[in-house]
Amino acid sequence: MSVLIKRLCLTTAVACMGCILVACGPQRVPSGLVYCSEGNPESFNPQLVTSGTTIDATSHQIYSRLVDYDAASGQIVPALATRWHMSKDGLSYYFTLRHDVQFHQTSRFMPSRPMTADDVLFSFNRIIDTQHPYHKISRTGYPFFQSISFAEQISSIEKISDDRLVFHLNHKDASFLSNLATDFAVILSAEYAEQLLAAGHPADLDQYAIGTGPFKLVQYVKNEYIRYRKHPDYWGEMPKIDMLVFDITSKSTVRLAKLITGDCSVSALPKAGELSVVQQHPDIMLESQPGLNVAFWAFNTQKAPFNDVRVRRALAHAIDKKNILRAVYQDTAVEATGILPPASWAYEHNADLIAYDPQKAKALLNEAGIENLSIDIWAMPVARIYNPNALKTAELIQSDLANIGVRVNIISYDWSVFSQKLSESNYDSVLIGWTADNSDPDNFFTPLLSCSSAHTQNNRARWCHPGLDAVLTQARTVTSRLERRYLYQQAEAILADQLPMVSLAHAKRMVLKRKNVTETQLMPFGGIAFGGIGHENGEAR
């Protein structure tokens, strides 16, 4: 008996020794940075999607654009195009391209030439030319470009020489350059596309991406990680890290836990409630910025009873936004009174016209002659900047609406199924939101609520109002900020009257990071960029 115990102790001791020995070795980690992202990208080409997750994973990592938007100065700055000018009539834009911009070299593709005007032509013709061999490869279409009527806006793109090209527009547009600076207007490789087409795998263009950005895509394992390596011939300032890994972690609690245990250095989209935990951990810090975004509850205005403005108004009066701000955003967000966030230059503070008033809501419903209303609310299953927890928001709305006798059925699927089913457009209402792609206020209206966007995925209210469209078109053609601001206020007034959707909140853009990480570049609109990020340990210094 005692021998047995002795042996047992001995084995345990040996095992422990082994563990300690292993643990004693210095723990060395390769140079690089792990970013805990919130979900799978839908594609590796931001032209095809609007979801923030995809933008984060692609736009500023793999690709570059013709022009960039400088958040600090609010100006358009050179990127792949070094110079540009507009013709006098405002209908032609001339671009001069940067020399010696190299595409990524991977196991799949060996670039034979630097980037030229052909690549730019390919990238945009793919979107606007319906006969282009690559146009139909995208099953989702080009939602951002469709929603701003990009194809109708451009009459042709012309190559002048290898490093010069011109965009011819059909009509004047004040937001044209801003649109080129969005995360969606990336430059792809025409040579790679030709090779893939010849090999018969054109769809690989959007999956095994090749770009000119600071990092090249190495490997993507669904639900697990995306691995990037430094692009050694990057045209801009060389990234300080060799490797960038997106650790796909859908639960925000797990992201925070990973940050605490050191499995990742930067973590996306913390929930507001978790900020108190951050204060307890001195090596973690919060980086936040007022965001250009809006969370909203959109009604399917093409479907009864939501085609009746009284019903929409009743539902809007019935929900307590303050409560949502407290429970979902823990008061870190700003209550939305219209679509434009306070950070936009066209914003003007006006009192909320749609106050919380259940009695009025009941009266409006009675007036519309509706009893025993039962509606579906589709709540997106993932956290986004504008709404960290749509499901919880839906539960709050559910209990608010129960007070006025409206039953609510919450519907949620995994994101891929959710967005697919949502595009079948048979929903009652949906809780979703929008993050601006550029600083132009038009970006909040035209993609979301114009007639031309009514058939794209962005216009969740499926809203088409000729009066609003007229105002928006006018606002795009004038260039004076004061005048435009006035026009956008007019647009806001129309929306407040018609209420195709209820704006809920404007959230802050937040990431958590470990103290040793320097210089993240948080874009005020959408994407995150790791090109300039530094890391204090490892060779990256």
Add this chain to the structure above:
Amino acid sequence: MARYLLRRLNLFLATALLMLGILFYATSLFPVEHSYALSGVRVPSLQQQAQIIEDYQLEQGELAQFIAYVQQRLGGNLGLSLTSQQPVANELASVLPASFELAIVAGLIALVLGIPLGVLASQSQHKLTQHCIMAITLTGYSIPVFWLGLLLSLWFGVRLGWLPISGQINLLYEIRPVSGFMLIDTLLSDSQYRWSAFKDVLLHLLLPAITLAVLPFTVVVRITRSAMMNVMNQTFIRAAEARGLKTSKIIVRHALPNALIPVLKHLGLMLGPFASYAIIVEMIFAWPGVGSWLISGIYQRDYTVIQGGILAVSLLIIFLNILIEVLHTVSNPLSRKELYAAN
């Protein structure tokens, strides 16, 4: 003996066929188009459509369809994943090793700790010790595994900061899969960070393996204890005692081998719950194995992944079950005698 093995093989085939039958029936009930649920091709060209109809005999009767289904599935064609449009068989092959690694380590922990503890428990005469062991094992048996996993990760991962709580390895280590087992692959890799990576993998493995080991551990302790108590009362033990052998020798040489036979049998019975638990544990600790793959498959309504995952896991369990039964028979002369009597 040959006849017995043949019968077991027969049983395996019959069970597998039944399993396929259930899946075949379930596939026809999935709320999507039948050919889509079978093949997973999202937008089939005319040619592909014809191929699918040909492969699965969709224009023939039910029986022909079933035979075609069995042929396709056993031939390794599990269709394409609806979401990623990659072959399910490839995805399965890439996630299986991680699950094996976790299950094997958890099983080893349970056996290595459970058997000695069970033996010790059987030898103890104290009422208090007996009650304590019973209370602990019963609690371990009753604890909801998802809750246990959460508590452990909260405590050891976040509060104490000792162990990582999610994933298989720090993703900065780039390990090329050779065997698929991370513990082996890190050692095989030629990177300069080999040992650090190995240690990292070990640390990542610890919490999920311990969580998963709790259920088999409690069962092993209980069964070993009762089997040992049974065996120690047998006459041959008394004979050994009479010959003046030391207690430790009696236990290790004479009692334990006999006591392990029922343990083996119960291991087979435990496989089903163990697999269920493994799925949940993988889910909580974001372990990139079959379980989390299957669960994300169901979240995404990826019907080909669901079929492939369920088929693989249940075939594996059926196989292991029969293997354990055969081992049990081989190691136990008593049940060998019953072989021909039972049906």
Add this chain to the structure above:
Amino acid sequence: MRPIKIYQEDQIPSPTLRLWMLFSANPFALAGLWGVCTLLLLTLFGTYIAPFSPEAQDPRALLLPPSWDPAGTVEHFLGTDDLGRDIFSRLLHGARLTFGMSLSIVATALSMGFVIGSISGMMHGLKSSILGHLLDALLSIPSLLMAILVVAVMGPGLNNVFWAVGIALTPQFVRAIHQSVHEELQKEYVTAAKLDGANGLQIFWFVIMPNVWETVIIQTTLAISAAILDIAALGFLNLGAQAPSPEWGAMVSQGLDNLLTAPWTVTIPGVAILFSVLAINLVGDGLRSALTPIRT
């Protein structure tokens, strides 16, 4: 006049009484029984004593810790979750969903299993052998996988959990009853009854049945604890009860978002699950050890 006592010894207890005496001698089992009784009462009447409705949100009391914490209040005894819902009330309402449903699932599975198992157990030869193999196959599918398959066909939801867990549990009953009927059938007292001219039905009901009950009881306790764990696991994985539902597993999953800031939203429903499964297992364990001396 008192009856004259002829014999020295006390009255010989009936088997049931003997079972009870053995069972109650075990303090653990007795504690388990008390626990199960409490749970039963809570399942039946819990909704009436709950201070709040399970979905009532209190925006002024978000994430309130339990009352023993300095920051907690007695009003919300076990604290509140992130929508200000009272956890104590939700637990009481959830008892009906988790514990109550497990009972009804087991009852359904038991009756199904009883019918199929006894019919198949009474059969002989090839038919019986095929059925045995069929059950082996069904048993080898882990219950969670079976439930996933059902959810894939029917979609998530509490009603579908009923079928998912029920389908997963039935084969266990069928097999247990099948085997024990089959075993009894081989025994000599059955042959004796046959020789007396009893027909199949009589043999089954009067001869075999009384000896199968024990198996059924033990199997039932096992099944209840398995059912609770399965329902909770499905709720936790979001495949069972959906968001606002106070099912205990779903409560754990809803609390997951606040694991780091408000751990009680996860621990308290978990303790409830642990407590109920433990109580059932204690009773089952006690029953098993109380039955063993009778059986051997």
